[in-house]
Each structure stands twice: as structure tokens, then as C-alpha cells.
Amino acid sequence: MRALIHDFETAGGSARHCGVVQLAVLGGVLHTDGRFESQWQHSAHYHPGGSIDPATTRVHGIHDEDVAQCPDYRHGIPPVYREATRQGFDALVMGYSNTGFDNVIARRLGCRPRRSLDLFIPAYRLKKRDGLESASLGHMYRELTGGEPTHAHEALFDVTMTAALVTPLMARFGFEDFASFLDWATVGQPVPGLRLRFGPSRGKTIESLDDDALTAALNGWRGGNIDVHASLDAEYTRRGLTLRPEQGRLF
Incomplete structure (x- = not known):
């Protein structure tokens, strides 16, 4: 199955109104075992159309001066999603807590996925079932892969971590077929x-x-x-x- 994994870093505020300072996307194929084979990648910084909330800068480390000369996100991002659609990656859009955040922003900018998977949903189910400390992306990446989330909140690293979680999440819940896992995770x-x-x-x-x-x-x-x-x-x-x-x- 062709799929797109996306992640935004923003200037702060509601997903319905916020400006964007970074978008990273991976387009590729999800194999039956959940392995994601990347075939296309985009990562860029954008001007958010206003100033960045200092509290948000403390999360992702992006300052106003870092994006002062970048293209306005409202003009720069729609072509990215059009290209993703042209390549057929809109069959499934994935992310981490993307249902109420990344997908909301993406819809404002022209993304119309045929199906969506929020990996936070099965991750949170795992946290509650096994009594894990946290269901955050970084904690789950460490728990399920043994890797360190050294660049968390950098959009390209976040989509890479998200891609790495599919197979181990399937294994923790006893799924061997991604299609079955997708049905379970979206109900x-x-x-x-x-x-x-x-x-x-x-x-x-x-x-x-x-x-x-x-x-x-x-x-x-x-x-x-x-x-x-x-x-x-x-x-x-x-x-x-x-x-x-x-x-x-x-x-």
C-alpha cells in the first residue's frame, strides 16, 4: 500500500489557524509486515506569516530569523501535497497525533487523503495495557526500537521515527498483516x-x-x-x- 507520513512544526496556536515553519513528508510503500519503504522525501522550512510564539520555539528550536527568508507556507506547501497525490501516496496518510493536528493543517493546504492512520491511537492503547511511562513519540520510539529520540520535534526525524513504529506496534498486538492492523487501529x-x-x-x-x-x-x-x-x-x-x-x- 502506498502511504504518506507527514509532520508539521508550527508558529504556535490552534491547528486551524497556526502558521507553519517546517513540513516533512515521506512517501513510500507499506509492506504486509508493516515495513515502510521510503521512495520520496520532502523537508523544508517556511515563513509562518507572522512571528513564532517563544514557547513554541522552546519546543522545536526554530526562531523567527531562521525562517525570515523562507517561502510563505501558504504558497510553498500545497504543491508538496499535489505532488504526493500525483505519485499516489494519498492512499493513506499517517502521522503521530495527526488526527487533531497535522491532518487539520494539511486539509487547510489541500491534502485530501483517502484514509488516515494516527499511530498515537495504538501507542496509547499499548501504554494503558502495559503500564508504560508515556505514549509520546520519543518514548514509544525508545520503547519499541531501542533507539534514542535525539532530534525529537525536528519534523524529518519525527516522520522517520513514526515510520519505524509500525512493525513493532503490530508485533506488540499480535498482528502479522498490516491491512488487519490498519482496520483495528482505525476503529x-x-x-x-x-x-x-x-x-x-x-x-x-x-x-x-x-x-x-x-x-x-x-x-x-x-x-x-x-x-x-x-x-x-x-x-x-x-x-x-x-x-x-x-x-x-x-x-
Whole structure:
């Protein structure tokens, strides 16, 4: 299967509005065993259309002066995705926490993947199942490959780490065929102890919410982590609540 792995570094702020300072993409073939064979690569810095939040600079190390002469991301990035589509890499777009971040930015810039895989989903399931310290990309890379995330938050290194996680994640969950793993990883599953990352109940576990807060969270979910929706739905059903809220189109 042809696939594209992408990662953005930004100037800070919401994925719906932020400027971009770096994009890295790998286009290639995902083999049956999950091995990613890279066939095309792009990595470049861009001017974000404004200043970079100092707090964001402390994460990725990119300063205003580093991108002062770079092309504006709004003009420079769309041709990258057009080329990816021309080569057929839009069959599957992959990333790490890309559902609520990288994919959102990419859609603003013309990316229209036929399918998406967020490797944070199976990684977080593994963290909860095995009691791992963290589900961050760097921690998972160290846990699953034995390598050191020496250049974490450098976009090209991040996509390289992401590519390296597919096969060991498959192995940890007993999958030998990538197609089966993809189906499993893209269907939401209830995860005990999941904490909300949105709304007035942000930071609370789903199980700890009262009925009104649970209903509000379920009604307020508008896409993102598929396991959050599955966990909200399962808890709602477990309590025997019947006035299921109208959510409209969520996916």
C-alpha cells in the first residue's frame, strides 16, 4: 500500500489557524509486515506569516530569523501535497497525533487523503495495557526500537521515527498483516482511564464524570481521538442513559 507520513512544526496556536515553519513528508510503500519503504522525501522550512510564539520555539528550536527568508507556507506547501497525490501516496496518510493536528493543517493546504492512520491511537492503547511511562513519540520510539529520540520535534526525524513504529506496534498486538492492523487501529475502542482533552471536563477521566458532564462531552465530540468517542459511548451505555444526544456528522 502506498502511504504518506507527514509532520508539521508550527508558529504556535490552534491547528486551524497556526502558521507553519517546517513540513516533512515521506512517501513510500507499506509492506504486509508493516515495513515502510521510503521512495520520496520532502523537508523544508517556511515563513509562518507572522512571528513564532517563544514557547513554541522552546519546543522545536526554530526562531523567527531562521525562517525570515523562507517561502510563505501558504504558497510553498500545497504543491508538496499535489505532488504526493500525483505519485499516489494519498492512499493513506499517517502521522503521530495527526488526527487533531497535522491532518487539520494539511486539509487547510489541500491534502485530501483517502484514509488516515494516527499511530498515537495504538501507542496509547499499548501504554494503558502495559503500564508504560508515556505514549509520546520519543518514548514509544525508545520503547519499541531501542533507539534514542535525539532530534525529537525536528519534523524529518519525527516522520522517520513514526515510520519505524509500525512493525513493532503490530508485533506488540499480535498482528502479522498490516491491512488487519490498519482496520483495528482505525476503529475506536473503549480505553479505561482515558482523560478528556477538550471542554469544561478537560483532564478528568471519563469514568469520573457525572451524567450531565458525560452527556455534554459526548455531545461535544466533533472528531479527533476515536478511542475517546468509543470510551464516552461505552460509559454512556454502561450507565443505562437513554437520551442519546444528537451529534450530526462527526467523522
